[in-house]
Amino acid sequence: MELIDAVKGRRSVRKFKKLSIPKEDIDKIMESAIWAPSGSNRQQWRFIIVTDDTLKNKLANAIEDVVKEMEKELGDDSEIISRLKKSLPYYTFFREAPVLIVAIDEEVPSTSSRVMEMRTNYKCPISIVGLSSVAAAIQNLLLTAHSLGYGTCWMTGPLIAKKEMEQILGIEDPQHLVALIPLGIPAESPQPKQRIEGRVEYR
Numbered sequence: 183m184e185l186i187d188a189v190k191g192r193r194s195v196r197k198f199k200k201l202s203i204p205k206e207d208i209d210k211i212m213e214s215a216i217w218a219p220s221g222s223n224r225q226q227w228r229f230i231i232v233t234d235d236t237l238k239n240k241l242a243n244a245i246e247d248v249v250k251e252m253e254k255e256l257g258d259d260s261e262i263i264s265r266l267k268k269s270l271p272y273y274t275f276f277r278e279a280p281v282l283i284v285a286i287d288e289e290v291p292s293t294s295s296r297v298m299e300m301r302t303n304y305k306c307p308i309s310i311v312g313l314s315s316v317a318a319a320i321q322n323l324l325l326t327a328h329s330l331g332y333g334t335c336w337m338t339g340p341l342i343a344k345k346e347m348e349q350i351l352g353i354e355d356p357q358h359l360v361a362l363i364p365l366g367i368p369a370e371s372p373q374p375k376q377r378i379e380g381r382v383e384y385r
């Protein structure tokens with residue numbers, strides 16, 4: 183498959199066939215992830231490949247529990263709760279995928295991040311350099327998975343339960359869970375989304 187065809191043909195897939203994926207294919211996909219560029223070549227990504235249904239369900243349940251807890255706190259007539267309840271299926275469908283890739287950023291002190299903090303108001307436990315590097319690895323793996331006939335979906339909605347999922351998976355500071363990526367044989371064919379014009383400017 184030509185690279186541009188993989189780029190344009192990849193879609194977010196949210197329904198998967200109940201078929202397992204050969205380990206060699208997962209290895210190929212993950213190899214493409216770790217060949218991404220990274221700030222100062224730190225390769226600060228870490229990935230956990232979850233195939234155990236009990237563990238996937240534990241993670242999805244943790245997300246549902248956060249919504250329930252917030253509902254208790256804010257009341258069921260709150261705007262944020264009604265939005266969260268609508269979004270919840272988009273945060274938990276990964277439990278049906280045969281494979282779940284957990285993407286982690288291991289934060290490394292960086293001079294550029296420190297200088298940025300000193301000179302702007304930008305302060306965040308996850309640095310731009312770390313997150314950008316993991317994001318590049320994620321895009322690589324999405325494209326490679328697509329080129330092998332698999333579907334994926336980059337998910338950050340589940341991070342409403344970041345703390346709880348990190349505890350379940352034993353992810354500790356300076357590591358941060360930054361995305362979940364279900365992987366499987368697509369059981370749906372989503373249509374491409376219209377591209378918004380005018381987002382590229384030449385000067």
Ligand SMILES: Cc1cc2nc3c(=O)[nH]c(=O)nc-3n(C[C@H](O)[C@H](O)[C@H](O)COP(=O)(O)O)c2cc1C
Pocket residue numbers: 192193194195196272273335336337338339340372374375
């Ligand atoms: C950083 C990021 C976070 C996303 N989080 C979610 C998510 O939590 N749940 C979900 O269903 N889709 C999620 N998506 C998928 C987007 O909804 C999807 O990429 C977008 O609608 C465009 O569709 P396409 O990927 O098929 O081109 C996310 C995508 C990105 C890049």
